[in-house]
Amino acid sequence: MRVTLKKVALFVMVVYLILTCYAAYFLFSDKLGKIKPTGAQQDKDRPVKKFRQRPSHHAMTPRVQVKDTPIINKPPEQVAKNNTLIQPPPPAEQQLVNFQPGGEEQPEVVGARGKGDIGLRLDQLRPVKENLIDIEIWSRAGVGQYTWQHLLGGSLESRLGGIWSYGVKKERNMKFQFRMGPGVHQSKTPHDVENLILVLNGRAPDKVDFARSWLDYLDNYKNLQNVALMIIGSEVCDNDWVLPYMTSHGGPVKILFIVYDGTIVNGKDILQWPLGVATYRGFPVVESSTLALHMPRPYRCNFLGTVYQNSTREDLLRVIWQNHLIDVCYVKTRASWEPSEKTETREEYQRILSQSDLTLSPIGTNTECYRLYEACAYGSIPVIEDVRTPGNCAEEPLRLLKQMGAPFIYVKDWSELPKILETEAKKTPGELVQRRTELVLWYDKFKSQLKEIFLDKVQGTFFPK
Numbered sequence: 462m463r464v465t466l467k468k469v470a471l472f473v474m475v476v477y478l479i480l481t482c483y484a485a486y487f488l489f490s491d492k493l494g495k496i497k498p499t500g501a502q503q504d505k506d507r508p509v510k511k512f513r514q515r516p517s518h519h520a521m522t523p524r525v526q527v528k529d530t531p532i533i534n535k536p537p538e539q540v541a542k543n544n545t546l547i548q549p550p551p552p553a554e555q556q557l558v559n560f561q562p563g564g565e566e567q568p569e570v571v572g573a574r575g576k577g578d579i580g581l582r583l584d585q586l587r588p589v590k591e592n593l594i595d596i597e598i599w600s601r602a603g604v605g606q607y608t609w610q611h612l613l614g615g616s617l618e619s620r621l622g623g624i625w626s627y628g629v630k631k632e633r634n635m636k637f638q639f640r641m642g643p644g645v646h647q648s649k650t651p652h653d654v655e656n657l658i659l660v661l662n663g664r665a666p667d668k669v670d671f672a673r674s675w676l677d678y679l680d681n682y683k684n685l686q687n688v689a690l691m692i693i694g695s696e697v698c699d700n701d702w703v704l705p706y707m708t709s710h711g712g713p714v715k716i717l718f719i720v721y722d723g724t725i726v727n728g729k730d731i732l733q734w735p736l737g738v739a740t741y742r743g744f745p746v747v748e749s750s751t752l753a754l755h756m757p758r759p760y761r762c763n764f765l766g767t768v769y770q771n772s773t774r775e776d777l778l779r780v781i782w783q784n785h786l787i788d789v790c791y792v793k794t795r796a797s798w799e800p801s802e803k804t805e806t807r808e809e810y811q812r813i814l815s816q817s818d819l820t821l822s823p824i825g826t827n828t829e830c831y832r833l834y835e836a837c838a839y840g841s842i843p844v845i846e847d848v849r850t851p852g853n854c855a856e857e858p859l860r861l862l863k864q865m866g867a868p869f870i871y872v873k874d875w876s877e878l879p880k881i882l883e884t885e886a887k888k889t890p891g892e893l894v895q896r897r898t899e900l901v902l903w904y905d906k907f908k909s910q911l912k913e914i915f916l917d918k919v920q921g922t923f924f925p926k
Contacts, residue, residue: 766795
């Protein structure tokens, strides 16, 4: 390659430009470094002085001051530089009077001097230990899950593939630990338990036998001091079998929460408790804020359920068909009861509740059923057959709900239904929206009141002042 004069000149020019830029950069940087910083900049760049630890014989000398240190209006934990923490004076109650030579009293910041640099007080650095009382809840019945999730607002975590579920919740000075599922067994539960709420099913003879086995096993928990029992009682209110287990009869159970209108309820150590929703079928916690209560509902009423022979449910269907109410009511029945629910049928049921203004509730073995509480959750007024069922229950059915002012519609016979629906047809959209809203608000209040009743009774009985 031939080197020409033109190429040599071009190369020299490029080198000259590079050297010129490089020299200009160093010249400009040197001038900037000599500019005197302003007062604010000096304060910003000046390192914060550290305090040296004083010998013990100087403990009564005047307080150390940092010269020319700017006032920084930030919390102590936010002001740190060069590993030195600056702390503003604490409130008066956190100061000690330090007697200085000459009789002058000087306030001394607690923890401001000691081993090492100025820092926070030791009790500010340590986490505050909560003095909570542990209470175990072991549930083998659906009413336990209803109480935990719907009333107390607790959460659940499934473990071991659903063999058992676990949750923790703090209320007042109590820490509740909830366990439920088939994995909750006498041999698997914590044997050092001191305070226990046991949730069992006593609805049928075989369930009673299972409940007895649990109650008879309580003597094996050597540290156990307090026991409460929550139980789904007999639908015909044959619950006398549980009385010998009560403390008032010499047993270990101090409190009994029992479902259905049993005559053993006394309002003292035996309280009536709601049946709640069918948690075993996956009925969810419905947040009232998510409901579209202002939207028109396509169905005036609904009935989805099992129709038993020679029951008033057959009477209800007869009234619906004879009066052509099928045009305004959603009706879907089955001939036999199914313990489990498919996803499709469960979602259909919840959708129909949210789209109906009334939910028809004929009696079964007992007047109280899951449908009442499930309808309330969606703002659908229960229309209840207000009749005492056979058995040993109290004369007045639905005692607890009536005492708490449930805004339901009661009928003695389903022949009253056509007139009720005629009245419904005359209501304005605004009236219907207001009634749905009032029902949902009542149900929220109902759950909140039951929560307080539960906490008051457990706290007052287990840990009396």
